[in-house]
Amino acid sequence: MSATPTVYIVDDDAAVRDALGLLLSLHGYRSAFFSDAESFLRAWNPDAAGCLLLDIRMPGMDGLALQKKLVELGSRLPVLIITGHGDVHSAREAFRSQAVDFLEKPLQEAQLVSAIEEALARAAARPQGGGASPDYLKRRASLTPREGEVMELVVAGRHNREIAAELGISVRTVEVHKSRVMEKLQVESIADLVRQHLQNQVG
Structure with a gap:
């Protein structure tokens, strides 16, 4: 090579x-x-x-x-x-x-x-990893507690129906929360959401 x-x-x-x-x-x-x-x-x-x-x-x-x-x-x-x-x-x-x-x-x-x-x-x-970026932390802080819960379940690979059952809300409500999460975190796909979440985990 x-x-x-x-x-x-x-x-x-x-x-x-x-x-x-x-x-x-x-x-x-x-x-x-x-x-x-x-x-x-x-x-x-x-x-x-x-x-x-x-x-x-x-x-x-x-x-x-x-x-x-x-x-x-x-x-x-x-x-x-x-x-x-x-x-x-x-x-x-x-x-x-x-x-x-x-x-x-x-x-x-x-x-x-x-x-x-x-x-x-x-x-x-070759940037060295140093935890979450300030921009990400600011966007992440804009999520409501429920939106944060939905985001964690989405990046864990859960489907809308599974998320709805676990949180005791409707599938439609899950879709609304997911849409708001993607808008606030400025991502266009679930793959982008997963990448941004994992790349900015602290520790």
């Missing part, structure tokens, strides 16, 4: 690898491709620079397992998760293992390029 910043792609779908390779070359990125997690691990070294674009569902070791393994190995490569089967649990696990973003297929070119730029910038800057 090269010390030159490279976008490493691990996806078992050859068509996806080909499409990503063409897209990345048009944007001037250096790229390297792997069809499974095991071959990537064999090639990985601690000096690898750039970022990793990682599919979740693959034969053998899946993407989330590879991500956790890289964390254990001390990898410094920022990870972007891509999946055709996104859900809150998968997003939560990805962000717990320090994923930069969680992108659902079919990938949108502008969104993908933006995420890669963020990942490469993060790799270059």
Whole structure:
């Protein structure tokens, strides 16, 4: 693996690898491709620079397992998760293992390029974690107690009906609280909510 910043792609779908390779070359990125997690691990070294674009569902070791393994190995490569089967649990696990973003297929070119730029910038800057950001704390403090309860259950992967039953409120009321939480925390999706919550946990 090269010390030159490279976008490493691990996806078992050859068509996806080909499409990503063409897209990345048009944007001037250096790229390297792997069809499974095991071959990537064999090639990985601690000096690898750039970022990793990682599919979740693959034969053998899946993407989330590879991500956790890289964390254990001390990898410094920022990870972007891509999946055709996104859900809150998968997003939560990805962000717990320090994923930069969680992108659902079919990938949108502008969104993908933006995420890669963020990942490469993060790799270059290497900010040190220091707990919750002041901006997040301010937005989080604007939630009512009930909105805070709903948010905690949402990021834990609970569905609206489960949240309603646990809190003794209607499903419609859960939806209203969830909408207000996303507005106040300035997120556009549940995956963004999970990421922001986990990245700003104190301790």
